[in-house]
Amino acid sequence: MVSEDKSVILYLRVSCEDFKLSEAIESNSITSQRQLLQQYLQKNQELGTSKIIEMIDDGFSGTNFQRPQFEKMIELSMKGKVKCIIVKDFSRFGRNYIELGHYLECVFPMQGIRFISVNDGFDSEQVRGTTGGLEVSFRNFIYDMYCKDLSKKVKSAIAVRQRQGEFLSPYAFYGxxxxxxxxxxxxxxxxxxxxxxxxxxxxxxxxxxxxxxxxxxxxxxxxxxxxxxxxxxxxxxxxxxxxxxxxxxxxxxxxxxxxxxxxxxxxxxxxxxxxxxxxxxxxxxxxxxxxxxxxxxxxxxxxxxxxxxxxEKKKVQSEGKRGIYFCGSCGKKLRTSKNKAPYLECPMARYVDKRQCGEIKIEKEGLETVLLQVIGCFNQILKNHKIQDKTIKRLQLEIKGFENKKIELYEYYKQKNISQHSYFSQKKVLTEQIESSKNQIQHLAKENQVEAKNISDFIASVVVHEPYRITIEWRNQRWQQGFD
Missing domain, CATH: 3.90.1750.20 (Putative Large Serine Recombinase; Chain B, Domain 2)
Structure with a gap:
């Protein structure tokens, strides 16, 4: 029996495209979705007695599942706090038929969550153990094709207006x-x-x-x-x-x-x-x-x-995408001069004399020499405390063992040798053990990476505040704590 502390979630979604097509299409608005779902609850009072949570993604496309309230709903589902999810139709949940099928056929049944799509006449409790999933998959496929066709129509309509010379951007350009x-x-x-x-x-x-x-x-x-x-x-x-x-x-x-x-x-x-x-x-x-x-x-x-x-007559060059030197005044990436003795300077200093950026100027070779000396000190410390490879190998073997136990546990559950509660509790313990071992391996691997070839392999950024004063941000948090 489902525990009473579980909630019924009413999920509502409307995308920007719904408004673009016609502001008169009230059926897909948040208001009409809410009214429809509330009427359904009134007719099905066994659901209405549970705690009702309304989650709304307003202005998010159904073609992907990266939506704030949707992700929160799935998080609650994974924690076992959801009894039932109700939507107006499948398209409100999502228009990607592969992802939608994954949730309906795998995720929700495993969590014991009932899923209801009102306008589609779908109730997972009624189709369990039947071929109803075939109809759902076909309907989801139609929604996906509809979404792609709709996208083409919207683009076509916009292109027509563009060719007519209409300015469609929200803001006018300068001038x-x-x-x-x-x-x-x-x-x-x-x-x-x-x-x-x-x-x-x-x-x-x-x-x-x-x-x-x-x-x-x-x-x-x-x-x-x-x-x-x-x-x-x-x-x-x-x-x-x-x-x-x-x-x-x-x-x-x-x-x-x-x-x-x-x-x-x-x-x-x-x-x-x-x-x-x-x-x-x-x-x-x-x-x-x-x-x-x-x-x-x-x-x-x-x-x-x-x-x-x-x-084409530039005298300075950018540090590139991997550049790690930044101005302590404006935060912009420093550039390297093309002199015989290159120095780092802020690009903003060239445009206004009064800016503090004009004081940000430092010899590149001297700065890198200091940084290499600091990295050398850390390398020596790390080599003295390097963990032997057998520790990592032992942890890897432990992970394989835990993974095998998870497979065996699932087989026991499918054969109804253990209860659902026991299955999920044991699975949770095994998952936590696997994550713990993986984190230990990752931690040891980072500490043992002492053979990096470039300064940027160790250092995330160097902020130059003024000559002779810099701030270093390390890529390894433990090194950062060592300096702090």
Whole structure:
């Protein structure tokens, strides 16, 4: 008999796509889902006597299962605190038929959880031991295909609007603002457009991007991020407040200042994925004459013609993706000069004299010599305390033994030689023993890694606050504690 402390969960979900298709589709709204599930509870009073928990994922796609409330619901299920899960239909739970089938056929039956989909007329208690699962699998497959087809239709509808020259982004780009009469139309923002014209003119006059950025900073002109913050768009409040070469280059390269809109430069790799991929230029959607041009074509061509030659004359190089040196003032990654005796400097120091970043300058070779000496000391300590390999081998054998016991335990349970309660309790103990042994192996392996070839193999980051003062963050927490 199911314990009374277990809860009945009403799971509700609505995605952004449901609103995009039609705001009049009330059947998929949170309100209508809640009403439907509450009516079901009233008709099935044996469920209504249990504790009811409502969990809502508002604005999350059903094509993947990385949703806050869904993950919380599964966590409660794994802890044995859930008696029943009720949804409006299978698509509210998820649109990936493989993952949905996994939960319905494996996870929930193992945990003794009843699953009900109201509109689909599905109750796991009624189909147990029958072929009802075949109908469920087929229905899930249809939902998955429907989702992919729906995605294509939404993309097609958006592409039609793009080709009509409608501006669909939530925020206008620098130099423009949304029209008060039509939110899908742009008008010139004269205050920002004046800065854009100045940047293009300086580029056409063969000023380097570095000189342009420095000039704008000296005049106290707000960056695009700061300007948007000033206009009330607070999502940009944590972005760098300094003009840089990259910011200038992005503006000079932007063809939208010629009065055209460009869409489809990047697309999602697959339905439900957040990853995007670049689209070749011939497949971009370009619509001319959608808004007033800030820059004439002649000035645009002149500015870009000189920008390429000048922009190649960089005298510093970035530390790259694996760079570990950071500025203690602004937090940006330090760059290495190309001198005979290279030094590390903050890239922001070049643009404004008054910034504290100008004091962040240190000889790279001298810093690395000190870091190698510190690493050498730790290496010697670790070698003196190195654990023999037989300890790790012993732990690995223990893990294999625990895994075999888990298999035997499951066979006993399937043959009904032990109760469900006994099965889960013993399985929990074995799982904890396996995790404990794995953690010990991982801990010993980290301590024995003393033959790393690069400084970055030991050190996660070095923050340079000023000459002769640095902060080191180690990759191994035990080393970090040793310094603290």
């Amino acid at each position: 423009y603002k949304k029209s008060e009469e039509n939110k899908h139309s742009l008008v010139v923002d004269e205050e920002a457009a004046k800065v854009v014209r100045e940047i293009f003119q300086m580029a056409a006059d063969q000023y380097s991007t570095y000189r342009i950025a420095r000039s704008l900073n000296e005049k106290g002109i707000l960056t695009p991020a700061e300007y948007k913050k000033k206009m009330g768009l607070n999502r940009y409040c944590n972005i760098s407040s300094c003009w840089t070469q990259d910011k200038v280059t992005r503006i000079v390269r932007d063809e939208r200042y010629l009065g055209k809109l460009i869409f489809n430069k990047r697309v999602r790799s697959e339905t439900g994925s957040k990853k995007t991929v670049k689209v070749s230029r011939e497949n971009w959607i370009t619509v001319s004459g959608t808004h007033p041009a800030i820059i004439p074509k002649e000035l645009y061509d002149q500015a870009n013609g000189t920008l390429k030659v000048i922009h």
